[in-house]
Amino acid sequence: MLSVQGLTTHLELRRGMVRAVDGVDLHVNQGETLGVVGESGSGKSMTILSILRLLPRQGGVRLGGKVLLDGVDLLQLPEKTLSSQYRGRKIAMISQDPLTSLNPVFTVGDQVGAPLRYHGRAEGREARRRQVVQVLESVRIPSPETRLDDYPHQFSGGMRQRVVTGMAIASAPRLLVADEPTSALDVTIQVQIMALFRRIQAQTGVGIILITHDLGVAASICHRVAVMYAGRIVESGDVRTLYKRPAHPYTQALLQAIPRFGDRRERLYAIPGSPPSLVDPPHGCRFAARCPHRKPLCDDAYPPEIELESGHKVSCWLASAG
Amino acid sequence: MPEIAIPPAGATAPVRQRPRRSLRGLPWFALAVLPLLLACAIGGEALLPHDPNGLDLGLAFQPPAWLAGGSWAYPLGTDNMGRDLLTRIMAGTRISLVVALYAILISGGIGTAAGMLAGYFGGRLDALIMRLVDIQMSIPALALALVLAAVLGPGFETVVLVIVVTYWTWYARIVRGEVMSLKQRDYVALARVAGCGTLTIFRRHLLPNLLNTLLVLATLQVGQVIIFEASLSFLGLGIQQPDVSWGLMLADARNYITNAWWAITMPGLAIMATCLASNLLGDWLRDHFDPKRRQL
Amino acid sequence: MLLEVQDLKKHFPARGGGTVRAVDGVSFAVDAGQTFALVGESGCGKTTIARQLLLLERPSAGAIRFDGQDVLALDRKGVLAYRRQVQAVFQDPSSSLNPRLKVSMLLAEPLLAHGQGGNRAALRARLLELLEIVGLPPGALDLYPHEFSGGQRQRIAVARALALRPRLLVLDEPTSALDVSIRAQIVNLLAQIQRSFGLAYVVIAHDLALVEHFSSAVGVMYLGNMAESGPSAAVFGAPRHPYTQALLGSAPRPDPDHQPAEGLILGDIGSALHPPPGCKFHPRCPRALPACATQVPPMRRLDPAAGAAMPAHQAACHLLQ
Amino acid sequence: MPIARRLLHGLISILGASVIIFLISRLSGDPLALLLPADAPPEVIEQTRQHLGLDQPLVAQYLVFLRNAVTGDFGNSYRWQEPALGLILERLPATVELALAALAFSIAMAVPFGVLSAVYRGSWFDRFAKVFAMAGQAMPNFWVGLLLILLFAVQLNWLPAFGRESWNSLVLPAIALGWYPVAAQTRVVRSAMLDVLDSDYIRMGRAMGLPERVLIWKYALRNAAIPLVTILGVYFAAMLGGAFVVEVIFAWPGVGRTVVEAVFARDFPVVQAGVMLTSVLFVLSNLLVDLSYGLIDPRIRHA
Amino acid sequence: APAPATGSLTVAFGAESTTLDPVKISAGVDHYFVGQIFEMLVRRNAALKDENWLAESWKLDPGKDGKPVLDVQLRKGVRFHNGDPLTSEDLEFSWQRQRDPKSSFFSHYVSSVERFEIVDAHRFRLHFKQPDAQFIVGNMQLWAMPKKYIQKVGEEEFARKPVGTGPWKFVSRTVKDELKLEAFDGYWNKDKRPGIKELTIKVIPEDLTRVAAFKTGKVDFIDNVPPSMVEEFKKMPGVKTVTLVSGNNLFLNFNTQMPKSPFNDVRVRQAAAHAIDVDAIIKRVLFGQGERYAQVGKASNGYDPALKPYAFDQKRARELLRQAGYPNGFDTPCYNLTTPREPGVKEVGEAMYAYLSEVGIRCQVRNLEYGAWISLGKRGRSGPPEMDGVLSWMWSQGLPGDPGLAWSGHLHSYQAGGGWGTYSYTSDPEVDALLEKQRQTMDPAARTALLQQIARLKQERVLGGLPTYRPLVTFAWRDNKIDYVPWPIRDYWRSFQEVSWKSR
Numbered sequence A: 001m002l003s004v005q006g007l008t009t010h011l012e013l014r015r016g017m018v019r020a021v022d023g024v025d026l027h028v029n030q031g032e033t034l035g036v037v038g039e040s041g042s043g044k045s046m047t048i049l050s051i052l053r054l055l056p057r058q059g060g061v062r063l064g065g066k067v068l069l070d071g072v073d074l075l076q077l078p079e080k081t082l083s084s085q086y087r088g089r090k091i092a093m094i095s096q097d098p099l100t101s102l103n104p105v106f107t108v109g110d111q112v113g114a115p116l117r118y119h120g121r122a123e124g125r126e127a128r129r130r131q132v133v134q135v136l137e138s139v140r141i142p143s144p145e146t147r148l149d150d151y152p153h154q155f156s157g158g159m160r161q162r163v164v165t166g167m168a169i170a171s172a173p174r175l176l177v178a179d180e181p182t183s184a185l186d187v188t189i190q191v192q193i194m195a196l197f198r199r200i201q202a203q204t205g206v207g208i209i210l211i212t213h214d215l216g217v218a219a220s221i222c223h224r225v226a227v228m229y230a231g232r233i234v235e236s237g238d239v240r241t242l243y244k245r246p247a248h249p250y251t252q253a254l255l256q257a258i259p260r261f262g263d264r265r266e267r268l269y270a271i272p273g274s275p276p277s278l279v280d281p282p283h284g285c286r287f288a289a290r291c292p293h294r295k296p297l298c299d300d301a302y303p304p305e306i307e308l309e310s311g312h313k314v315s316c317w318l319a320s321a322g
Numbered sequence B: 001m002p003e004i005a006i007p008p009a010g011a012t013a014p015v016r017q018r019p020r021r022s023l024r025g026l027p028w029f030a031l032a033v034l035p036l037l038l039a040c041a042i043g044g045e046a047l048l049p050h051d052p053n054g055l056d057l058g059l060a061f062q063p064p065a066w067l068a069g070g071s072w073a074y075p076l077g078t079d080n081m082g083r084d085l086l087t088r089i090m091a092g093t094r095i096s097l098v099v100a101l102y103a104i105l106i107s108g109g110i111g112t113a114a115g116m117l118a119g120y121f122g123g124r125l126d127a128l129i130m131r132l133v134d135i136q137m138s139i140p141a142l143a144l145a146l147v148l149a150a151v152l153g154p155g156f157e158t159v160v161l162v163i164v165v166t167y168w169t170w171y172a173r174i175v176r177g178e179v180m181s182l183k184q185r186d187y188v189a190l191a192r193v194a195g196c197g198t199l200t201i202f203r204r205h206l207l208p209n210l211l212n213t214l215l216v217l218a219t220l221q222v223g224q225v226i227i228f229e230a231s232l233s234f235l236g237l238g239i240q241q242p243d244v245s246w247g248l249m250l251a252d253a254r255n256y257i258t259n260a261w262w263a264i265t266m267p268g269l270a271i272m273a274t275c276l277a278s279n280l281l282g283d284w285l286r287d288h289f290d291p292k293r294r295q296l
Numbered sequence C: 001m002l003l004e005v006q007d008l009k010k011h012f013p014a015r016g017g018g019t020v021r022a023v024d025g026v027s028f029a030v031d032a033g034q035t036f037a038l039v040g041e042s043g044c045g046k047t048t049i050a051r052q053l054l055l056l057e058r059p060s061a062g063a064i065r066f067d068g069q070d071v072l073a074l075d076r077k078g079v080l081a082y083r084r085q086v087q088a089v090f091q092d093p094s095s096s097l098n099p100r101l102k103v104s105m106l107l108a109e110p111l112l113a114h115g116q117g118g119n120r121a122a123l124r125a126r127l128l129e130l131l132e133i134v135g136l137p138p139g140a141l142d143l144y145p146h147e148f149s150g151g152q153r154q155r156i157a158v159a160r161a162l163a164l165r166p167r168l169l170v171l172d173e174p175t176s177a178l179d180v181s182i183r184a185q186i187v188n189l190l191a192q193i194q195r196s197f198g199l200a201y202v203v204i205a206h207d208l209a210l211v212e213h214f215s216s217a218v219g220v221m222y223l224g225n226m227a228e229s230g231p232s233a234a235v236f237g238a239p240r241h242p243y244t245q246a247l248l249g250s251a252p253r254p255d256p257d258h259q260p261a262e263g264l265i266l267g268d269i270g271s272a273l274h275p276p277p278g279c280k281f282h283p284r285c286p287r288a289l290p291a292c293a294t295q296v297p298p299m300r301r302l303d304p305a306a307g308a309a310m311p312a313h314q315a316a317c318h319l320l321q
Numbered sequence D: 001m002p003i004a005r006r007l008l009h010g011l012i013s014i015l016g017a018s019v020i021i022f023l024i025s026r027l028s029g030d031p032l033a034l035l036l037p038a039d040a041p042p043e044v045i046e047q048t049r050q051h052l053g054l055d056q057p058l059v060a061q062y063l064v065f066l067r068n069a070v071t072g073d074f075g076n077s078y079r080w081q082e083p084a085l086g087l088i089l090e091r092l093p094a095t096v097e098l099a100l101a102a103l104a105f106s107i108a109m110a111v112p113f114g115v116l117s118a119v120y121r122g123s124w125f126d127r128f129a130k131v132f133a134m135a136g137q138a139m140p141n142f143w144v145g146l147l148l149i150l151l152f153a154v155q156l157n158w159l160p161a162f163g164r165e166s167w168n169s170l171v172l173p174a175i176a177l178g179w180y181p182v183a184a185q186t187r188v189v190r191s192a193m194l195d196v197l198d199s200d201y202i203r204m205g206r207a208m209g210l211p212e213r214v215l216i217w218k219y220a221l222r223n224a225a226i227p228l229v230t231i232l233g234v235y236f237a238a239m240l241g242g243a244f245v246v247e248v249i250f251a252w253p254g255v256g257r258t259v260v261e262a263v264f265a266r267d268f269p270v271v272q273a274g275v276m277l278t279s280v281l282f283v284l285s286n287l288l289v290d291l292s293y294g295l296i297d298p299r300i301r302h303a
Numbered sequence E: 001a002p003a004p005a006t007g008s009l010t011v012a013f014g015a016e017s018t019t020l021d022p023v024k025i026s027a028g029v030d031h032y033f034v035g036q037i038f039e040m041l042v043r044r045n046a047a048l049k050d051e052n053w054l055a056e057s058w059k060l061d062p063g064k065d066g067k068p069v070l071d072v073q074l075r076k077g078v079r080f081h082n083g084d085p086l087t088s089e090d091l092e093f094s095w096q097r098q099r100d101p102k103s104s105f106f107s108h109y110v111s112s113v114e115r116f117e118i119v120d121a122h123r124f125r126l127h128f129k130q131p132d133a134q135f136i137v138g139n140m141q142l143w144a145m146p147k148k149y150i151q152k153v154g155e156e157e158f159a160r161k162p163v164g165t166g167p168w169k170f171v172s173r174t175v176k177d178e179l180k181l182e183a184f185d186g187y188w189n190k191d192k193r194p195g196i197k198e199l200t201i202k203v204i205p206e207d208l209t210r211v212a213a214f215k216t217g218k219v220d221f222i223d224n225v226p227p228s229m230v231e232e233f234k235k236m237p238g239v240k241t242v243t244l245v246s247g248n249n250l251f252l253n254f255n256t257q258m259p260k261s262p263f264n265d266v267r268v269r270q271a272a273a274h275a276i277d278v279d280a281i282i283k284r285v286l287f288g289q290g291e292r293y294a295q296v297g298k299a300s301n302g303y304d305p306a307l308k309p310y311a312f313d314q315k316r317a318r319e320l321l322r323q324a325g326y327p328n329g330f331d332t333p334c335y336n337l338t339t340p341r342e343p344g345v346k347e348v349g350e351a352m353y354a355y356l357s358e359v360g361i362r363c364q365v366r367n368l369e370y371g372a373w374i375s376l377g378k379r380g381r382s383g384p385p386e387m388d389g390v391l392s393w394m395w396s397q398g399l400p401g402d403p404g405l406a407w408s409g410h411l412h413s414y415q416a417g418g419g420w421g422t423y424s425y426t427s428d429p430e431v432d433a434l435l436e437k438q439r440q441t442m443d444p445a446a447r448t449a450l451l452q453q454i455a456r457l458k459q460e461r462v463l464g465g466l467p468t469y470r471p472l473v474t475f476a477w478r479d480n481k482i483d484y485v486p487w488p489i490r491d492y493w494r495s496f497q498e499v500s501w502k503s504r
């Protein structure tokens, strides 16, 4: 359904060219949830924003590659078409901080109703109101008729996230991209939101790209997971395969670095160092500097992506060397 | 891989493709004007082509050199008393900048101290200082200036005093706000945990972090002081002869606007250039210090 | 006991009138070499407790005893002496390090404030020693905080907290702002420091698995009250309070075969401004009894057999009668 | 903050302002010299002094002044022999009208400038708006006033140069007075707009495919207006103060001119009434602003 | 009978009166406003001739024991704007009102009148305690004020809504803005009625704005055309101007009452008199809008054509200074008025002080705003005078005027409680005696001779300051629209007594 090929996003800033996304391939099928995990600054949000072409406005932006949604390359569409035909219709987004993604000075009803209004799906105030109530009901906001005229700050964090989710799926999009939809929420609320996602997906068959830095969240909701490091996908595959048999040293390290219940190790596995700068990333494997299995080859060239088993791909010289 | 450049969403403005040179954003105008001003201010008497108060009625209303009847001895022309405009503008630079300097140092000092105390300690001290600020702000600055000038007599000291009295609140309010937010920073709490005294916290943790703001405020104030002094001069309460200020020149020359447009225009342009320079510089500093804007 | 907190309360006046009962009667204790962890949803009062321990905020009621001494009754000198022994690390290293100071000043500041700077050479030696403890190169002294990565900055914060050789560290979410890969470095570092210097920790954290890994005892808070507390092994191994159970059950695990359980907890987090009557948890409790809505459940000791050396496992719930 | 508290603070400000103005205006000199003819004999002078209550100690004078002021009695103007309050009140509408018009002008410039500058940041428009706005801040308003009169009244004869006759006599003074704060206001709007345009909810709106004009002029602007509205009270006060000079230039029958001349004439009742009324106006406008930004910022309304 | 008044005219003045109550007049401007509404017994007309006005006739009887009696026959048929006829009672009331310090600032003007005797409704006699020549030359200090009206409505209402006998009836007034008047239908003087129905006097203090108002046609008459623009106005088509000498006499006052003041020496004062090129200042700084005078202006009482101003002669000035013992000159404070009260007064002061400095009277210029200037000009009531150098000053003597009153203020030495020398920094017993004498001399010719004698002494010894110039004032009006006859007298010189639409 969605296929991202060789996506590059380079930002021209004073301090130089930031290669925020540097050749990313992804695909999502209908009814599937793809998790993208990675450290802060690895380019997860940039990838999503590039797909929707919603990059920050300042500075120059260079986009490359292809983003095919049902065969149409979104990067080549005129802004107008993208805005009126795709965004909010075929692709919807839930942005990084759910708590700030509602406009504080308009009522929730207004905001949920706005896409309906401007996409011409509900003519007239009354019709729109009814539809908004339906949307809010669908995400289980209690007594939506009365809450409609409330402002976002009168809603709790969890409810705001439901509202945003409701807004996003109201147009029955093909694809939903969610950037860390639960990171700002407490675990008890997080569970509710993830259940909501699952239910919506079951009902509508929407494809979801879920970005998270929490390996636990990814494990519990995603069908497939891609691990991103310094602007590139280093490993991707079916969630079970990836968690049980991680092939990339980075994935392995991540999984070992987190404590688990009932496991009282003296020390956690710690990955030394920190991620490379994206202004001037290393030539070879970007993880090489922190990698326990580093070989001379790793510094020389970026490892090609190889498919270990069906759908499990990894970019690592170790894997290609056998 | 084909590389295409597309505009960021929503913006219909063209995206600049050229790589930015770091010199681009600099406040060139300010950098060009300010050294001139400083030269006039520091150079003092030595640079002046004529006596700024040397009046010669026979030379009244000489037009600028490039007009018919003008002479290069008086490049910008002369005023109604035959005084050289260029000389007076140069002499005025010094007064204007000195007034601004005093005003900034004193009002900035008082305002910063008051703002820091109010913001840091809060409570009654804050209430007291803020009431003083309110009182000050509720008296129109020019009314206060008028009355003060009537008490003290117009002149340099009065102008400085009036500006100080008017502007300390400006610093106090902004510094207070900044300190209240700085106070929330963990490092201030941690400094207390580390055992630092209040003075140390002010000196080491608050003041250095206020410097950017203060620098911006001070830069912007230069322009405001010049304009304020001009308003006082208009009412006859600004800088007085034999001191020269641009505001005074402007106010004096307004009656001859139709006879000798240059007499009012030249000091007016000096004011404009200086204010623009100081405002542009302040604006640039503000952007420069604001990490969110810096990336522009 | 090194630190004893008894029935601590903190009430803030709320903006529009009313009172925020941020902390509403919390007791716990921690001894040298031990780690006491506070967990709970956001807004339940964890940070407020930490700030009171650090004397940044004055409790509305209750007692804090350090080495048996009443901390709240200390005079100026006493407070200074207390501060020499109790230091802190906060969540966000970028806001807990003054961006205008060099690392050398950041580290030296506590020493200078207590007149322990000594001569230049001694001071420098001490600073280098601190850097070594937290695993930073000596060259770090002449740099500013922004020249470091997040993990390194947190190391600096830890080094600064250690400068006075304190006996207790208050750690408010010391790793939340850090990435997974960095988090382990800091956790390991803290554990190692505790072992080497016999420090006591009061740690606040969201990540339950991490808490289990790191702490010797744990307190689970809900809206300013302690819902359950006890030795980590007991609380995590056999949680008794429905809230603790919900918290543990909801936590996602990096295991595709495990699904966080839904339905252990209802609705949204309550408000500290208008807390529900009775057991504050009852509106969200799937197993609430009628009594829960009216009566505040007392703290109940669950392991009468356990020795005095370990903190008791206790919980406040009507179901446990 | 509760309104009662605000009102109290306002009262304190007004009272403080009255003390300050009272004291220093009394120090500024003897009004009798200006009031009486040159050759007035001492009996007349003494009599007038007593008549005006100027022979009392300062504190007593202040208390009398305060007691009367509470009932709206500021005494008779020494020069005009009319009640000072009446003199000022009569002129107040003109000054308020001018200040409001100037404020309206500045907002009418600043909002589109600020919004478009933020949207097209770094473009030629951004730079033009900045220079235009800053030009106003770089010229004394009396100079602007004179230039406007020369251009629009004398040269083009489009607009009247003086007085307060019809709406169009308001145009030039409002521009002369309102241009100065345009720069600061534009900056406030622009920087708030930049923040808002970068915000999650605008990005969210964009992701939902909302038209850009709605996002900018409705969603973003209402948020960006909040910081502007919060300081409108201060700007209004600045306009009131600036009116002192502009009223003279445009022969605008307002409070400013009256107070300026009253100061020169040591006409204390008028100075006091004028300043007190401006202070009251300042306090009221701030109160109004406080109340009104609840209207655009629901977070305040429900706090 | 003349055609009935029609239409409305708007004019603009640069200054505005503080009061419309004749007994509260405290500044020259007040006259131009009061004079439109109120009238006196006698006035000088446009041709500078004395003319009986509200008085049909009057006679001065020298009286016995030096107590003169003034016998006045009032004109009949004069009505106030409210319709009440003017009677002797009104004049009596006016006298009482004027001598009561509670309502009047001018009680001392009528202080020499002992008794007011009403003979009949239109005849009254004033009995003087002692001769007072100034009373007569002051146009007989009695304004016709409506007794019944004032007693009915009270002082405050009268101040708000004045009623007089003048050609213009009060309609409304907004301070700092405008005075609206209406031609009075019942005006007694049928030959001197305005031909315009409504008159609006706008107040526009800023010169350029007033000029703009005129140029754009918003007003058809302005006073005080800025000196720098007089030439331009004279050339404007359809516009007529008149330039009149104003009632103001400017001079530099010197302190001669302090023990160490260099100005105690007459040679220093003479040096100052020679040091300043007043003609150049008039020409350059005032664009010719000034008239030099020596002690008494042309056409004023006591004018002496033989008296010529000191010549500009810097050499002589330096020489005089040397003789006085100041070969290297000396420093002195010089006070300058900065509030624009007279056009160019600040610049003129600057220029004069620059001239003084050139010969060695080195001026340390101190600037004063109006209030401070007035205070400093006034002789300290107790203790020594505060003005310790040179002060630019001015006095108004009316037009054509009489210097007697002014001189008693600034030439006669200070006498506490005597009403003499309020603004005086001079002390010369001989001049004091002469001044006192002239006041008592009721015979006009003898008095004029006395004034000329004082003027000569004043000139010789440079007493009571150094006279410089009398400002010229230029009015401009649209000649193609209105006919206007200026009356060059202080009280009436902006009077619209004889104004009408241009008869085509």
Ligand SMILES: Nc1ncnc2c1ncn2[C@@H]1O[C@H](COP(=O)(O)OP(=O)(O)OP(=O)(O)O)[C@@H](O)[C@H]1O
Pocket: A011, A013, A018, A020, A038, A039, A040, A041, A042, A043, A044, A045, A046, A047, A056, A096, A213, A278, B295
């Ligand atoms: N507005 C911006 N200006 C400059 N650089 C940016 C901007 N946004 C992102 N970047 C850079 O782009 C890179 C990728 O950022 P991105 O936000 O995609 O990371 P992320 O994986 O989403 O991180 P996080 O987990 O913190 O959200 C980073 O190096 C970041 O510094």
Ligand SMILES: Nc1ncnc2c1ncn2[C@@H]1O[C@H](COP(=O)(O)OP(=O)(O)OP(=O)(O)O)[C@@H](O)[C@H]1O
Pocket: C012, C013, C014, C020, C021, C022, C023, C040, C041, C042, C043, C044, C045, C046, C047, C048, C049, C272, C273
């Ligand atoms: N200074 C204060 N004034 C008023 N209310 C406060 C103040 N500080 C904290 N609170 C309130 O007290 C409650 C507890 O806050 P606290 O910061 O202690 O929670 P926390 O458990 O640390 O939450 P988090 O996990 O989000 O850090 C919250 O409702 C908070 O809004």
Ligand SMILES: [Mg+2]
Pocket: A044, A045, A046, A096, A179
């Ligand atoms: Mg992100």
Ligand SMILES: [Mg+2]
Pocket: C046, C047, C048
């Ligand atoms: Mg917290």
